[in-house]
Amino acid sequence: MRKERIVRKWAANAVVLVLSLLLVACSSNKASTTQASSGSYSGSVYTVKRGDTLSRISRMTGTSVGELARLNGIPAPYTLEIGQKIRVKNSSGSSSSSKKTAVAKTSKPRSSSTSSVAKVAAPPVGSKCWLWPTSGKVVAPFSDSDGGNKGIDIAGKRGQPVYASAAGTVVYVGNQLRGYGNLVMIKHNEEYITAYAHNETTLVNTSQKVSAGQKIATMGSSGSDSVNLHFQIRYRANAIDPQRYLPPPGSKPSC
Known part of the structure; x- marks a missing residue:
């Protein structure tokens, strides 16, 4: 009976953690409606900005990477240019009608059941030791803005090892979250979890x-338009900037 209770507890925790990442996707969709008012959208067309990738546009617009590539005739490795016009299409087949619906929904007050996780103060640097989950250049930094990158994207080679950034228990392994590909999530204690995407x-x-430092996955491009690791650290369900807490690249933590 005790074993069954433990299993149920971990299952419940996994659901909560998955939903927290879904909130990130929701915030990306919210960002897309905000961008509509600033001119990034024109009907069903998205204008590429500095730092955009096809996978990021996919997460923001709800259109799969493959569909974006097909609609716009973009061959691999999906190189984009600033100012390029990208046609987008949602699952219902009508971007403009979906966008109007999204704007209408976001204009209404949120109920307590759909509100985002309450913001908390970030923990002090050095309060927990973290290891780099893989080696490589950070090609997309963390952004705390609405719809921003809630982790860092580290470029590398296909099959490159991905390591646990700290000791813990795996609470999710799967590919059900659109835009994250093959995803691993690790709970380290009651305050911290980490996420490793695109494996x-x-x-x-x-x-x-x-x-x-245990090898938990290999780097890939699942759910992405390029080979990279999307890495998140979450403190009390809030995303924090991993580069503030990781040691200098190639070195061990001093804490």
Whole structure:
């Protein structure tokens, strides 16, 4: 009976964590409606800005990377130019009608059941030791703005090892979250979780305990338009900037 209760508890935690990442997707959609008023959208057309990638546009607009590439005739590796006009299309087939619906929804007061996670003060640097989850250049930094990148994107080679940034228990392994591909989530304690997205392969299972630096996946491009690792650190369900807490690249944490 105790074992069953533990399993149910972890399952419940996994659902909560998955929903917290879904909130990130929702905030991306909210950002797309905000951008509509600033001129980034014109009907069903998105204008590429500095730092945009096809996978980021996919997350913001709800149109899959493959569909964006097909609609716009963009071949791999999906290179974009600033100012380029990108046609977008949602699952219902009508971007403009969907966008109007989204604007109408976001204009209404949110109920307590759909409100975002309450913001909390970020923890002090050095309060917990973190390891780099892989090696490579950070090609997309963290952004705390609405619809911004809630982690960092690290470029690398396909099949490159992905490591647990700290010891903990795996609470999610799967690819049900659109835009994240093969995803691994690790709970480290009652305050911290980490997420590792776009993996080629995953090497751990839900409820498995892992140690800091343990290989948990290999880098890939699942749910993305390029080979990279999307890495998040969440403190009390809020995304924080991993680069503030990770040691200098190539070095070990001093804490």
